Amino acid sequence: MAVRAGRALPFPARIARSENALPLGLLAPTIIFLTLLILIPVAQAVLLSFQAVPGTLGFEAYRRMVTDVAFADSLRNTLLLLVLVVPVQLVLALAMALLIHSRFPGHGAFLYIFALPLAISDLAAGIVWLSIFADTGYLNSALSGLGLTKDPINFLSYENLHLVLGTVIVAESWRATAIVLVILLAGLQLIPREYFEAADLFGASRLKRTLLIVLPMLRPSLQSALIIRTIFAFQTFAVVLALAGRQLPVLSYEAYDWYYNNRNEFIAAAFAALILLMTMTVVFFYLRLLRVKDAEIQR
Amino acid sequence: MRYLRAPAAFALALGLIASACGGGPGGTPTTSPGATGAAVSSEPFVMLSTQLNTVTESEALRAQILSGFTAAKVEFRGETAGPFADRIVAESKTKGTVGVVGGLHGDFGALDLNLFEDLTPLATKLKDRGFPAEFMELGKLGSTRQIYIPWMQATYILGVNKQALQYLPSGVSVDNITYAQLTQWCKNISDQTGRKRCGLPAGPMSLLHRLIQGYMYPAYTGGLVTTYKSAEAATLWRDLKDLWQYTNPQSLQIDFMQESLLSGEVWVGFDHVARLVKAFEGKPNDFVAAPAPKGPKGLYYMSVLAGLGIPKSSANKTGAEAFIDYMTTTAVQAKTLTTVAFFPVLTQALPADLPPHLKLMADGVQKQAKHADAKVALLPIGLGAKGGEFNKVQLDTFQRIVIKNEDIQKVLNEQATILQAVMNDSKAPCWRPDPPSTGPCQVK
Numbered sequence: 001m002a003v004r005a006g007r008a009l010p011f012p013a014r015i016a017r018s019e020n021a022l023p024l025g026l027l028a029p030t031i032i033f034l035t036l037l038i039l040i041p042v043a044q045a046v047l048l049s050f051q052a053v054p055g056t057l058g059f060e061a062y063r064r065m066v067t068d069v070a071f072a073d074s075l076r077n078t079l080l081l082l083v084l085v086v087p088v089q090l091v092l093a094l095a096m097a098l099l100i101h102s103r104f105p106g107h108g109a110f111l112y113i114f115a116l117p118l119a120i121s122d123l124a125a126g127i128v129w130l131s132i133f134a135d136t137g138y139l140n141s142a143l144s145g146l147g148l149t150k151d152p153i154n155f156l157s158y159e160n161l162h163l164v165l166g167t168v169i170v171a172e173s174w175r176a177t178a179i180v181l182v183i184l185l186a187g188l189q190l191i192p193r194e195y196f197e198a199a200d201l202f203g204a205s206r207l208k209r210t211l212l213i214v215l216p217m218l219r220p221s222l223q224s225a226l227i228i229r230t231i232f233a234f235q236t237f238a239v240v241l242a243l244a245g246r247q248l249p250v251l252s253y254e255a256y257d258w259y260y261n262n263r264n265e266f267i268a269a270a271f272a273a274l275i276l277l278m279t280m281t282v283v284f285f286y287l288r289l290l291r292v293k294d295a296e297i298q299r
Numbered sequence: 300m301r302y303l304r305a306p307a308a309f310a311l312a313l314g315l316i317a318s319a320c321g322g323g324p325g326g327t328p329t330t331s332p333g334a335t336g337a338a339v340s341s342e343p344f345v346m347l348s349t350q351l352n353t354v355t356e357s358e359a360l361r362a363q364i365l366s367g368f369t370a371a372k373v374e375f376r377g378e379t380a381g382p383f384a385d386r387i388v389a390e391s392k393t394k395g396t397v398g399v400v401g402g403l404h405g406d407f408g409a410l411d412l413n414l415f416e417d418l419t420p421l422a423t424k425l426k427d428r429g430f431p432a433e434f435m436e437l438g439k440l441g442s443t444r445q446i447y448i449p450w451m452q453a454t455y456i457l458g459v460n461k462q463a464l465q466y467l468p469s470g471v472s473v474d475n476i477t478y479a480q481l482t483q484w485c486k487n488i489s490d491q492t493g494r495k496r497c498g499l500p501a502g503p504m505s506l507l508h509r510l511i512q513g514y515m516y517p518a519y520t521g522g523l524v525t526t527y528k529s530a531e532a533a534t535l536w537r538d539l540k541d542l543w544q545y546t547n548p549q550s551l552q553i554d555f556m557q558e559s560l561l562s563g564e565v566w567v568g569f570d571h572v573a574r575l576v577k578a579f580e581g582k583p584n585d586f587v588a589a590p591a592p593k594g595p596k597g598l599y600y601m602s603v604l605a606g607l608g609i610p611k612s613s614a615n616k617t618g619a620e621a622f623i624d625y626m627t628t629t630a631v632q633a634k635t636l637t638t639v640a641f642f643p644v645l646t647q648a649l650p651a652d653l654p655p656h657l658k659l660m661a662d663g664v665q666k667q668a669k670h671a672d673a674k675v676a677l678l679p680i681g682l683g684a685k686g687g688e689f690n691k692v693q694l695d696t697f698q699r700i701v702i703k704n705e706d707i708q709k710v711l712n713e714q715a716t717i718l719q720a721v722m723n724d725s726k727a728p729c730w731r732p733d734p735p736s737t738g739p740c741q742v743k
Contacts, residue, residue: 069698070695135564151494243552244552245551247551247702257503261380261691263381263409263685263687
């Protein structure tokens with residue numbers, strides 16, 4: 001290939017020579033991975049949700065989904081959990097992150113204690129909390145041991161769904177606050193010390209430092225944490241299943257139930273597509289709402 | 300011949316089991332030589348099963364039963380019905396590691412029967428074992444091919460804490476009780492102890508749908524599909540709502556009644572024998588086993604049959620045949636009862652000296668089978684992949700009427716429409732106790 005070597009190179013070689021080669025090469029494994037294991041299956045699942053009537057494309061699976069007995073409840077419960085759990089976790093995680101970041105003596109131990117739930121699987125966490133909240137569970141034993149109650153309190157009864165929801169919120173907050181904490185702590189540690197030193201110089205109070213330096217500088221981390229937590233909240237499954245059984249249906253349980261128990265992959269796919277759509281909508285709003293402008297990054 | 304004479308066989312088989320348990324002539328355990336004559340390959344294979352899939356059951360099976368099979372190494376994998384079906388279908392399209400599958404009658408029925416080897420030669424070879432003829436007929440699932448060889452059987456009974464007996468309505472025996480008397484009993488317990496101590500397994504992995512299909516509906520209406528929205532069905536749901544008032548509200552999380560019985564949260568629990576066994580085993584002196592309640596149309600009970608089949612994609616067909624041969628020897632059948640509390644399909648396989656908890660349970664099963672009003676209901680037949688949606692109809696009806704207090708007849712009419720769609724899609728004819736039908740079973 002002696003003639004006009006630079007321009008006549010075949011396509012791959014041309015890329016290899018260009019300055020995009022390194023970034024593209026580094027991105028390639030991720031792109032291949034995401035395409036094979038995420039994008040294609042997602043597309044297949046969405047397609048499946050339109051194929052309930054053999055040989056045609058249509059909304060039959062969606063029609064059956066929205067007319068299902070548990071649909072309205074599962075949608076409401078999923079949104080309710082999202083609205084109640086995510087803010088609680090965010091506030092808790094922020095408080096815990098600030099506590100550890102203040103570097104008081106022994107803060108390392110706190111990090112380990114706070115991060116412990118990360119190591120436990122969802123279902124195991126659910127079962128642990130079940131053993132606490134059951135009629136003959138640890139909480140009721142403790143309450144009656146202290147002479148505070150005569151008969152056990154039925155925390156998990158369908159007769160009082162608020163209490164059931166409360167136990168799920170407690171269990172979910174315990175289980176998944178740690179992931180938010182880790183993200184926020186990493187974000188905190190990225191804030192340059194100069195800002196704090198400058199604030200000290202001007203005599204800023206702790207509250208002012210938190211409001212005017214920490215929170216604005218933490219916005220990218222808050223964004224990531226919120227997105228991750230929201231996605232998880234839409235997928236909440238095992239903890240709810242262990243604590244509430246069928247009393248508190250959520251969307252992901254319905255998808256599971258239609259696939260595994262009712263053996264109808266089309267309606268299961270419709271539920272999954274709905275979860276996907278809701279997740280994408282919420283994430284879109286987060287990205288708009290908490291947008292980090294280029295100018296802010298360069299500042 | 301879809302419509303089988305199985306009920307009689309179930310009753311007979313369970314009756315025989317029970318009489319053997321009662322000290323009758325137990326069979327002498329024997330071991331069996333090789334399988335169907337062909338040289339047995341020692342290629343390891345997986346046993347995929349929807350039964351015995353809890354950790355303790357799987358471990359017991361591995362340690363005490365699989366270890367005795369030496370021709371090839373068998374790895375046990377317990378699965379729920381969904382992944383079970385998926386794996387068999389997936390392996391049929393490639394080379395698999397599953398050699399033999401164990402499942403309920405309905406688990407096989409949910410799959411394309413052409414995925415399985417015809418076991419007629421093996422069945423001929425094992426003829427002398429004494430399988431009840433109707434069990435073998437069920438194993439054909441209405442086809443001319445032997446899809447599975449019968450493996451184990453079970454039923455549902457009441458597990459009763461002796462403390463509850465004093466609250467029985469006066470003049471009522473625990474061995475002969477109606478659903479209405481059960482409600483009165485539960486009300487007495489609730490009123491006098493201040494706690495709701497009757498339990499129905501209604502958790503997400505429970506078998507509540509079977510209690511509705513095989514016990515309550517037939518006992519009240521004499522049918523299931525044909526009578527789904529009948530006046531008798533409305534009475535059933537009214538009575539069930541009544542009973543539910545005195546039922547432990549935690550029932551909605553209960554999948555296995557045994558834990559709740561053992562902890563004392565529940566005194567009277569209705570469940571599958573394998574889901575009651577730990578209570579009897581843990582405190583044999585505290586419990587009695589009683590027959591299911593009866594309704595206006597009699598004491599209907601469901602007998603559950605599990606079988607072993609060989610997928611066409613089997614990793615080791617000769618090994619799998621030798622394995623089925625091994626699992627259906629009288630010795631292994633007896634051991635299956637003592638290790639995992641599933642009853643043998645070979646009636647002569649019952650040891651005369653049963654451990655106390657199994658004796659208790661066998662007594663309960665016997666009282667049920669020999670009850671003057673006893674009649675057998677079958678597991679749903681012919682629903683194929685629609686089995687799950689069929690169960691959902693009953694579970695949704697329960698949710699709407701009992702939990703959400705919706706109008707009974709309105710719910711029954713709406714759910715009957717869904718039920719009819721399931722029947723039409725699956726084209727399943729009626730099964731007992733519904734009268735036989737030509738074409739899909741019709742809700743009346």
